Amino acid sequence: MxxxxxxxxxxxxxxxxxxxxxxxxxxxxxxxxxxxxxxxxxxxxxxxxxxxxxxxxxxxxxxxxxxxxxxxxxxxxxxEQRPKEPRPFQRAVGLLLALLAGVGGVAVLIGIEVVAPAARVSGDARAIGRLLVGPYIFAFEFISVVLLAALVGALVLVKRKH
Amino acid sequence: MTVTPMHFVIFAAVLFAIGAAGVLLRRSGISILLGIELMLNAANLALVAFGRMHGTLDAQVFVFFVMAVAAAEVAVGLALLVAIFRKLHSIDVDRLNVLRW
Known part of the structure; x- marks a missing residue:
């Protein structure tokens, strides 16, 4: 299932x-x-x-x-317009990088030893909330400062200048 | 076939690759932001899968924080796009070359 x-x-x-x-x-x-x-x-x-x-x-x-x-x-x-034709050296470099990334990714995935999954822990709101106001209380409070900064920043960016 | 958390990690890797390709290939600013969102989501999914392997909840708290930061990032990014559109009447990133020379 x-x-x-x-x-x-x-x-x-x-x-x-x-x-x-x-x-x-x-x-x-x-x-x-x-x-x-x-x-x-x-x-x-x-x-x-x-x-x-x-x-x-x-x-x-x-x-x-x-x-x-x-x-x-x-x-x-x-x-969007169609992208421009890539130059030959861009094709070669791109192909090389993609091959490197692909081989590297496969090597990593093969190398990872899959351990038996640990016992299921319930990720319900109560458990997450206990962690948020417990060990992570500082990060939890600080994220509100980040959101406020983003809010003010977005307003400043789109404000029309008179 | 039994589904292990490793399958979700591979799914996340595929989603990340698609998002990275979108960021590298698209020229519209909105599509680039969408690609960044997709990559963030793939990273979140990998985190939750790794957390499941270890049987802890900390990864889910991290993902919660990443979601909040992603919301802030989108607000600022879209505001930047609107400001750019007002100046250039285009969101084609190839035309954003004022600082290049």
């Missing part, structure tokens, strides 16, 4: 991620990324992180991508 759900999540997630990165219309990009982020949320749920699955849908699909959609509509961005 879990295997079937996992396969569906992986296939849908990868296909929608490819569409999100390759389609030329910005609206299709954003809406397709919403599907990918739902698949990531489903993966969190499969891994036993229920709180993160809910937070992922609320924060990413509910807030961040709506912001993206707003900006796409606001800017009325035209569809």
């Amino acid at each position: 879990a295997a079937a759900v996992f396969l569906v999540v992986v296939v849908v997630g990868i296909v929608s991620a490819v569409v999100a990165m390759s389609h030329r219309s910005p609206v299709v990009n954003v809406l397709s990324l919403v599907v990918t982020l739902f698949c990531v949320a489903a993966s969190y749920a499969l891994l036993g992180a229920e709180f993160l699955a809910a937070a992922q849908i609320l924060i990413y699909a509910g807030a961040i991508l709506v912001l993206f959609l707003f900006v796409v509509m606001l800017l009325n961005a035209p569809e």
Whole structure:
């Protein structure tokens, strides 16, 4: 059962991620990324992180991508032009780097010893909340300063100068 | 087939590669930001999978913080895009070459 759900999540997630990165219309990009982020949320749920699955849908699909959609509509961005033809040396260098990264990645993945999964720990809101106001209280308070700084920064950046 | 956390790590690696390719190949600023979001999500998924391997909850707390920082990053990034669009009437990153020369 879990295997079937996992396969569906992986296939849908990868296909929608490819569409999100390759389609030329910005609206299709954003809406397709919403599907990918739902698949990531489903993966969190499969891994036993229920709180993160809910937070992922609320924060990413509910807030961040709506912001993206707003900006796409606001800017009325035209569809992207086709990229320029790469120069031959760019092709060669790119191919070499991709090969290196691929071989390195495969080597690392083969080398990793898969230990038996540890006992399932429940990632519900109560357990996460205890950690947040316990050992991570300083980071938790500091993140509000970061969010405030981002809020003020965004307002300053888009303010029209008179 | 039993699903182990390692499968989720490989899924995260594929998502990260797709996002990185998007950032490197696209020329519209919005698509580049979307690619960054995808890479952040892949990193989060890998963190949760590794946390599951070790049976601790700390990774999930880190992912929670990464989500908050990602929200801040998107707000500032989109504000930058709007400011750029007002100046250049385009979000094509190839045209952002004022500081290059």
